[in-house]
Amino acid sequence: MSSHLPGAVVSTIFGGNMQSTIVNQIVSLRTQTVVELRQRWIALTGSAPPPYNRQFLESRLAYRLQELAIGGLSRETKQRLHALGEQLDGGNMVVRRIRTDRKPVAGTRLVREFRGIEHSVTVTIDGYEYQGRPFKSLSAVARAITGTRWNGWVFFGLARAGERI
Numbered sequence: 001m002s003s004h005l006p007g008a009v010v011s012t013i014f015g016g017n018m019q020s021t022i023v024n025q026i027v028s029l030r031t032q033t034v035v036e037l038r039q040r041w042i043a044l045t046g047s048a049p050p051p052y053n054r055q056f057l058e059s060r061l062a063y064r065l066q067e068l069a070i071g072g073l074s075r076e077t078k079q080r081l082h083a084l085g086e087q088l089d090g091g092n093m094v095v096r097r098i099r100t101d102r103k104p105v106a107g108t109r110l111v112r113e114f115r116g117i118e119h120s121v122t123v124t125i126d127g128y129e130y131q132g133r134p135f136k137s138l139s140a141v142a143r144a145i146t147g148t149r150w151n152g153w154v155f156f157g158l159a160r161a162g163e164r165i
Contacts, residue, residue, distance in 0.1 A: 029061055107123065112155065
């Protein structure tokens with residue numbers, strides 16, 4: 001088992017029948033409050049939870065529960081991922097720190113109803129596609145839909161007005 005927690009803690013977390021317990025624990029994450037999820041994070045990782053949303057906490061906790069039950073990535077896999085990362089950024093720490101998670105994953109569909117019409121935008125590798133046309137930014141898509149200047153992240157509900165993106 002690839003865990004940073006002592007075996008006794010792992011046993012306490014999973015109890016008797018580990019396979020059915022792991023599934024039950026993952027399913028139970030959906031019914032827990034954010035406060036409970038944060039407490040669970042501390043219990044499972046031994047560190048303070050990040051200030052991310054509920055969906056992030058649920059998915060990372062589900063992964064951590066599985067990791068504790070059946071093990072994490074092998075040393076070889078971690079080394080391979082590190083090597084691939086080095087190929088992408090050449091070891092440049094500035095490039096490494098640039099957030100790539102700002103843009104939704106390619107293939108994601110963003111849907112917004114505006115003036116009674118549903119508008120669907122597909123995230124592409126190099127931008128966005130709306131009504132078969134490519135756009136470089138969500139703001140450009142929002143402008144095409146509304147005819148006025150909008151922050152595209154706000155328009156599609158990915159950020160709140162005034163929030164730093």
